[in-house]
Amino acid sequence: VRVAILGTGLIGGSIALGLRGRRVIDEVVGYDRDPGARRAAAEALTRGVDRPEEAVAGADLVVLATPVDQMVSLCARLTGRVPDGAAVTDVGSAKVEAVAAGEGAFGPRFIGGHPMAGSERHGFGAADGRLFEGAPWILTPTPATSSESYSKVADLVARLGAKPVAVPPGVHDALVARLSHVPQLTASALVDVAAGAQERDALLGLAAGGFRDVTRIAASNPELWVAILQANRKAVLEALDGLRSRLGEIGEMIASDRWDELLGWLSSARRARIELFAKPDYGGDPVALNLMVPDRPGVLAEVTTAAGELGANLEDIEIFHSTEGGGGRLELVVAGADHAGRLAEALTRLGYVVEQGVID
């Protein structure tokens, strides 16, 4: 297997380090438009190359790990250059535009991805082969995505120790706007409000642990963040409006002395905080689900998205095309009888005929 990694910074470098020495991967070829970054990553690569076209030639799996603002031009440049049997994925923090660019260039071979792990540092110097261990890795299949590409990329993700979770690109973008992009802007705004105080000198050194935590991410790289916010402009604006109106409502509660209402609101936010960080349960014995599927686009996206929404982890997915035409059989392996049962129900509601069986 030959994996091509384009962009050998924090994420691309961590993927390369995570794959190094794994039995299944034969070759990891790396490219970075910054020759210094490419040299820095040399220890993690089988081979570093000077041009993206060279990296993807003969590749089975292409990972686009450039900053999001270079993704569109890179896709355009590589159109027609990626082998027919290869899968292509990316790791960008916004998916609607990236998936449109990727599918435009690579068709069903492309599947968007986003590892939910990172660091406020960047560059290969911050890369770590264990960065993704135990982290969710979002995949965003669409009706156009081929099942081979999905399987290849989900395999890569699993080999890096991460858990693939499938959601549609638009849902992803709304989620990360709320979980990452707007919190980032808010941390910077809180610093700005504090630092803008007239009593600035008195304030130096007085900030305690809570403020330190809340504003830690405000020290992140501004250039990378502008590119991310640009790529997820629409969802960010929606989430920002949501936050502003929430803060307005809180101000109203305080201004009009509605303290019981404020108490109720703070209490429910406290409960939500605790629930949000409840670990999803990926454990349990593997259970196989078999379903006959019609030969139409979108089946794979429907099935994987249903699994993602239930928090069910698809450990394996395979399509057997019927020799008699007109459809095929999809075999899924789900961790845990509970998740398998709930996924079978959800798929039945979507109109599929599902058979369930334990794997030996």
Add this chain to the structure above:
Amino acid sequence: VRVAILGTGLIGGSIALGLRGRRVIDEVVGYDRDPGARRAAAEALTRGVDRPEEAVAGADLVVLATPVDQMVSLCARLTGRVPDGAAVTDVGSAKVEAVAAGEGAFGPRFIGGHPMAGSERHGFGAADGRLFEGAPWILTPTPATSSESYSKVADLVARLGAKPVAVPPGVHDALVARLSHVPQLTASALVDVAAGAQERDALLGLAAGGFRDVTRIAASNPELWVAILQANRKAVLEALDGLRSRLGEIGEMIASDRWDELLGWLSSARRARIELFAKPDYGGDPVALNLMVPDRPGVLAEVTTAAGELGANLEDIEIFHSTEGGGGRLELVVAGADHAGRLAEALTRLGYVVEQGVID
């Protein structure tokens, strides 16, 4: 020396633990309106008592460490009960109202205080005798504060390993609104916006480290927070308005594609974050400043506030009243020649005649 601590939860309990076994303190008497909390704190106290009046009888130093919403009624209850020579302080997170209540009940004996250390936990179970080590402890002298009370409380603070920093009550409230109270509300609002997403199930477990940091304080005790917000209502509303308009400006930059402006803003917030957490320099050899002071109210507050605004740490402060009447001499000990020099300049600008000398 007899210290009375009213309220033996996280802060009162940590003070008691920090004083236990110190040579200078003879007795630590504790009261809590919850008998269970009082019993839990027994190990840290010389003696637990059943009524606040009993705790303050014969005390040299009284620490009011109840939740802020009980402060006003406790002051009213103790009016006329605290010995003439005693100093009274509190530890509440908002100071304008608390100082008004304290001075109303105890006159010049009262000086407001606020240790800038804490925990999202509460109660004596979370108390720690080293909680305050190295932390700033704000004191809020006013024109009414007596220098003896200031010295007694500053001594207590120093014995607990904290650094006394003097600022006026109103400045304190504006600072903590920005550094603590509005960040607290914002963390809850970010959780609420995230948890309110339609895709709630898909979101479970997807939140990464940044979101975890930003929203950690949203797990704090809602009852305590409502009391704090109530006590600092005005400053909180101002800071909240500031944050909302900042977020509105950011939304405008994004909506109208002013990316360079956004980059500049993120970059300056990043620099401010780094500066805000630059440790204030409290080091250096002690330097004495002597100044002749007129016998008028407000001198102490003026001097200590000037020191606080410069980030200069007053290690000692003493007033020698002139036997000839009409004034006296104030002796300050400041850590570091640099801070001493800047403080001498500031006091000279305020009209004082200052003499500087190194302490042997």
